[in-house]
Amino acid sequence: MDGNIASIRRSQAEVAIKRLKDHQFDASYYETKEEALQFLKETIAKNATIGVGGSVTLEEMGIIAWLTGNSDYQFLDRYHTDDREKIFHDSLNADVFLMSSNAVTLDGCLYNVDGTGNRIAALIYGPAKVYVIAGTNKLTANLEEAEQRVRMIAAPANCVRLNKDNPCTVTGTCMNCSRPGTICSQYLVSRRSGRPGRIHVILINENLGY
Numbered sequence: 001m002d003g004n005i006a007s008i009r010r011s012q013a014e015v016a017i018k019r020l021k022d023h024q025f026d027a028s029y030y031e032t033k034e035e036a037l038q039f040l041k042e043t044i045a046k047n048a049t050i051g052v053g054g055s056v057t058l059e060e061m062g063i064i065a066w067l068t069g070n071s072d073y074q075f076l077d078r079y080h081t082d083d084r085e086k087i088f089h090d091s092l093n094a095d096v097f098l099m100s101s102n103a104v105t106l107d108g109c110l111y112n113v114d115g116t117g118n119r120i121a122a123l124i125y126g127p128a129k130v131y132v133i134a135g136t137n138k139l140t141a142n143l144e145e146a147e148q149r150v151r152m153i154a155a156p157a158n159c160v161r162l163n164k165d166n167p168c169t170v171t172g173t174c175m176n177c178s179r180p181g182t183i184c185s186q187y188l189v190s191r192r193s194g195r196p197g198r199i200h201v202i203l204i205n206e207n208l209g210y
């Protein structure tokens with residue numbers, strides 16, 4: 001990342017973290033994904049059950065590779081299973097849930113859009129601890145910008161990634177579809193962590209995910 005952009009994003013992350021803490025989220029900042037991954041390795045208790053939301057950020061951070069086949073944890077592996085629905089349900093009772101966010105606003109909110117809803121269900125209630133990990137590329141000024149970010153970047157890019165037969169896969173912007181394969185069924189604003197500190201937002205000063 002260009003040094004000047006990195007500088008302003010660092011400042012923006014500082015503002016977001018202060019406001020997230022005002023809203024009862026835990027929040028922390030790392031310069032690199034390696035530092036953030038090390039934090040998770042040192043923090044998550046051995047033998048914890050861990051669920052994950054579908055996320056390019058988690059893949060780019062090396063979290064999926066770290067957990068896959070790792071006998072130190074009970075990884076609820078959605079990627080190697082014949083029964084993904086069961087994994088989704090079991091993840092709601094996990095000790096830890098890891099996910100990214102489609103946007104993190106400077107005024108301290110999370111904004112997420114889901115097709116199935118398993119990811120945002122776990123964010124709202126269930127897992128004892130939720131780590132929301134996002135690159136500073138996902139910071140937006142407010143919820144209006146967050147919505148635009150999803151419509152212009154996050155959702156179309158994910159539709160391309162997943163080879164979805166949705167109009168944004170072709171147009172590159174949201175066309176408000178209601179196709180069977182839409183990834184936009186649920187829109188969630190998380191304004192605060194209802195239980196103080198249950199949701200921990202980790203911001204990393206890199207471009208991660210969409």
Ligand code: SF4
Pocket residue numbers: 150151155156159166167168169173174175176177178179181182183184
């Ligand atoms: S609503 Fe449909 S067109 Fe819009 S981003 Fe979602 S999948 Fe794409």
